[in-house]
Amino acid sequence: MNILSNVIVDLLGYNNPEERDIYKYGVQILLSDLSNFLIIIVPSLIFNKLSEGIVFLITFISIRRYCGGFHCSSCLRCNITFLMIFTLSFLPYGKYALQFNICYIFSLVGILYITLTDEFIEYEFKKKTVINIFLIPLAINLFIPSLIIYVKFTVIAIYALLLLGKWGDLQ
Known part of the structure; x- marks a missing residue:
């Protein structure tokens, strides 16, 4: 990702060292988001589960963005973890x-507790977490109830990542 972002910044012609670092970081974030999107959408299309993939992405991104949690040490590890979480959502849970x-x-309770009691999370992020954690499941359940299982699984996965992040902070 680092090499590719350097190439893109070079192609854009940013040679000023201060400007270059800012644009390189922006390109890295864009490439990371794009790769995460493709990591979910491509398998979703291959396995004819596009609706499930979109619901997973909407839920994961809109809640996780504001509540934090565990972060991988590299983009590759992040992509692999993200794909594993998504793949686990296809397990049969009926039994x-x-x-x-x-x-x-x-x-749900755990995410709310961790987010609302974390002194380092801004008020606006806390508010968006609370809104998203209730609004998304409600909307999915009203409009596409057959996909609520993917919302539930995603919320459980986000909570696990929050716990991993908190556990990592304690070490």
Whole structure:
């Protein structure tokens, strides 16, 4: 990702060292977001699960962006982790629906607790987390109820990443 962002910044003609670092960082963020998007959309298309992939992306991005949590040490690790989380959402949970729903409710409460009590998260981010964590499941359940399982799984995964992030802060 670093080499590609250097090439793109060179092609754009940013030679001033101060400007170059800013644009390089912006290009790296753009490439990272694009790769995460493609990592979900391409398998979704291949396995004819585009709706599921879109619901996963909307839920994951709109909640995770504001509440934080664990971050991988490289883009490659992030992409692999992101793909693994998405792939796990395809496991059949019907036999364990009660346990899954309990985990989902526990995760909702956990995300809210961690986000609202974290002194380093700005008020606006806390507000957006609270809104998104309730609005997205409600909207999906109203308009596409068959996909609510992907929202629930994504919320559980976000909570796991929050716990990993908090656990990492303690070390």
